[in-house]
Amino acid sequence: MRLNKYYSAAFLAFFVWGFFSFALKPLHHYPSLDILFYRVFFSAITMVLINVVFRRRVVRENWNHFKSCAPKQQKSIALLTLGGGVFLSSNWFVYIYVMNHVSVGAASLAYLICPIVTTVFAFLMLKETLSKWQWIAVAISFFSCILLSFNHFQDLFYSLITAATYALYLVSQRKNSGIDKFLSLTIQLIFTALVLLPFYPKYSGAVPTETLFYSCMFMIVVFFTIIPLFLNLYALQGINSSSVGIMIYINPIINFLLALFYYNEHISSLQLLSYFLILVSIVVFNEKILFSKKPTAMATEVEGYK
Incomplete structure (x- = not known):
């Protein structure tokens, strides 16, 4: 792949996301639901402001396009957009x-297997076809998951749930082509915020007073949500989504290295073999893009993140 500003933007987006644990781990003593509440609320407010201040023309054009669609298509766009919000917020919470x-390693594993889980869901739900090499990659990944389940079933269980929720988000959004992606994500966050709002008084803890909480939340919203998303959207203007999709693996690889060398999480020989097999499956799965001289389309499409 020829490196240019679009590839650089995609690489930087997933590279930044790989260090998400730096902002999230300091908040480990806060309930996960509280972190979800504030991330959704602050992200929704920030993205609304971005759309109102910088993207009013895009919002107006999309609204006019939506009004011109047939009622059946309008219903489809609404269901896919709002349903995607449910899957995305579920993924964030998990x-x-x-x-x-659980562990940084389990979070890393989730996004290592996510593209392959997405492809399997697309095959089952959207009847998309898989090549022989892609089926081999799925089999290798499945075998590595069996190895991980021997002594680390909890890690595997939570990794699969995390991967499945994001995979369902991608599959549901694959057909949602009737609306601008950034605007769609904004609507999904507003919808999620409205759904979560009635539960906030009862299920949230005390309002955080620590400066550390709001500093980390600022980093999560701006540096690990808004900026990488802008970079991702910019990259998709110049390269296809399959090329961007390869770079999603930068994120979990960085997570895995941080778990091993920075957080000093114990990694057994069996886990190392399993992760290695998953990396092999990734290479096999993307063999057409990695080893072909001509760009080709890939079954897995990655739009947006976290």
Whole structure:
């Protein structure tokens, strides 16, 4: 792949996301639900402001397009957009819980297997076809998961749930082409915030007073949500989503290295073999893009993140 400003933007987006634990781990003593509440609320407010201040023309054009659609298409766009909000917020909650209460390694594994889980869901739900090499990659990944389940079933269980919620988000959004992606994500966050709002008084803890909480939340919203999303959207203007999709693996690889060398989490030989097999499956799964001289389309499409 020829490196240019679009590839650089995609690489930087996933590279930044790989260090998400730096902002999240200091909040491990806060309930995962509280972190979800504030991330959704602050992200929704920030993205609304961005749309109102900088993207009013895009909002107006999308609204006019939506009004011109047939009622059946309008219903489809609404269901896919709001349903995507449910899957995305579920993924955020599970990821926060896994990162802070299970292990960084389990969070890393979730996004290593996520693209392959997404492809399997797309095959089952959308009837998308898989190549022979992609089926081999799925089999290798499945075998590595069996190895991990021997002594680390909890890590595998939470990793699969995290991967599945994000995979369901991607599959549900694959058909949602009737609205601007950034605007769609804004609507999803507003919808999620409105759904969570009635539960906030009863299920949230005391209002955080620590400066550390708001400093970390600022980093989560700005540096690990808004900025990488802008970079991702910018990259998709110049390269196809399959090329961006390869770079999603930068995130979990950095997570895994941090778990091993920074957080000093215990990694057994069996876990190392399993992670290695997953990396092999990633290479096999993307063999057409990695080893072909001509760009090709890939079954897994990655739009947006976290």
